[in-house]
Amino acid sequence: MISKESSTLLELANEVQQLTTHIVQDLNAEGLPEPTFEFHSATIPETSKQIALRTQLNDAAQDLLRLVNGPRNDARTSVCRLYDLAAWQVACEFNLFEAVPIDSAASLEDIASKIGLDEDRTGRFLRMLASDRAFEEVAENKFKHTSRNFDFVLLTDADPRGRLDEFFKAASATSDSIKASPSVTDGKKNAFVTIHGKDLFQFYKDDGPRAARFASAMAGVSRLERHFDSLKESFAWEQISHGKVIDVGGGSGHMSISLARVFPNLELIVQDSVSMLASAAQHDFSDLNGRVTFMPHDFFTPQPVAGAAAYLLRYITHNWSDEDCIRIFRALVPALEKSAPGTPLLINDVVLPALGEASRYHDNRMRQVDIMMMLVLGAKQRTEEQFRTLLYDADSRLKIKSINGKGNMSLIEAYLDADELSSSQPSVAVSLEATPAVAGSQKRTSARF
Structure with missing residues (x-):
């Protein structure tokens, strides 16, 4: 607990420095390089120690920024993230990540030509993403990748594009969905159904490419989070x-x-x-x-x-x-x-x-x-x-x-507990006769979000 006599900002800054020092010391002890924004940069390993340090650092750093920015600036940043996400969505939908070479920069003219958009809008989206460290404008109208794009360019089995497509659209319908069904949210009454007109399973049944992308992404998430x-x-x-x-x-x-x-x-x-x-x-x-x-x-x-x-x-x-x-x-x-x-x-x-x-x-x-x-x-x-x-x-x-x-x-x-008599009465009837398995996975398309 920080005393009234101490500086909250300096205490948080101190904590950020100490945690960062521990992260660097652990990397040095393992002979590992520090991460940078260069595309092929090494990343910090997902060890239990590094995860714990990262978690504490995020709490301290975010609190420091919130206090320094103040409530108005902080609220604006949170609310306006939707425009950042709009730029990421366009980058995914128009293959912007693929239009820039992995190991070199590309001109705005070449990028716009490859994705089929005019240079004005292409440049505006690129600069928005560059302000978020997703690209770097190395010279006027010349852009290259940063390490933030790695998942989008190379890790196709952990591709987050679906969240910027069908899920992002569903999120925009949240309030409308709740207004339409204020007391019930279930598999047939939810934001996804409101925006897409069908539930998740029918949606993927009707759209093979998106279903394949979703399944691949879920498998990638499982590997990334060490589920096994x-x-x-x-x-x-x-x-x-x-x-x-x-x-x-x-x-x-x-x-x-x-x-x-x-x-x-x-x-x-x-x-x-x-x-x-x-x-x-x-x-x-x-x-x-x-x-x-x-x-x-x-x-x-x-x-x-x-x-x-x-x-x-x-x-x-x-x-x-x-x-x-x-x-x-x-x-x-x-x-x-x-x-x-x-x-x-x-x-x-x-x-x-x-x-x-x-x-x-x-x-x-x-x-x-x-x-x-x-x-x-x-x-x-x-x-x-x-x-x-x-x-x-x-x-x-x-x-x-x-x-x-x-x-x-x-x-x-x-x-x-075999020693205790059951006192619960079935509120949902369970048939004693086996019935054929329903179409689609019982795991609901293996959806581990």
Whole structure:
């Protein structure tokens, strides 16, 4: 806490300097160069130490800038970011990033010719982006890339263009959507439907190129955020000595295949819709000798495999409403009842931190995704208490044993308390007869936003 006698601005500036010093010292100790704005610049590694330092630095630096800029300037900066995003959107839509060579500068005339726009507007968008460090005007009317463009130019599997296209447009319809449906936000009543006239799944079903871009981007995000490493390290997989792990809504099976390669003791069954399981053919897992198999299943219907070693729901719940999550959990209860006491139900998803548990920087990033889920799916991200409530509403015997981590890569270990009688009455009917899996992925197009 800063005393009244001290300078808040200097305290924050001091903190910024100290944190930056720690970042540089860590890079030096590892023999790594500092980042620059040159296109091929090295980036700071995503180690736990550097992530922690970066998070603290963002909090301190942003607070310093907000106080120095003052509320009016700060508010203007926030509100006017939409014009920055408009420039980024044009750059994506008109292939501006591809029009500039990777290793050299290009003239405004050449760039405008390549993207099919007049020089006046092309130059205005380029200079807007240059003011945001996305390009550099090295001489009058000559532009080159900076390191900020790396994802857009080279990392096509983590391409953020969709967020500046269909999602950006959906965000602009937020208020109109809420006015049209003030008390309900769900898969059919949300901002995405308001602006595009169809829900997310129908939109991608009707637009193959955008669907492919979206799927590729989600896979890239998963790799960037170390989703597999988190899952691997958050549970004692090596202690499973018998029974199968059921990857419910497991998509094409890439996560189960990765687990099986690391843990030779594991046998896994990947469950999803027929159409999603068909994409498993893209994986070569012949080396696993049949330890990963596939089963069509709709997770809103009763789980057909009883006696499993564990049931895994990986990045499922944040795509669905509370009512749907209750149905998903409840459909697993009959299988858990027939399994060994304490059989884990593993929920690998975002767990929003409680007040004061996360930095503002980290909290803001998670809240961004939470709002995105509201806008595009009518869904949400949840706190620990909200997960406890959903599990209880599905069946009062479902309890949380532990939570490993909070944030983007959390793992909830729940179980069915066999010593307690169920007191919950089904609020959503669950058919006792298996039904064909619905078209599209149970993971909702594997949407890990």
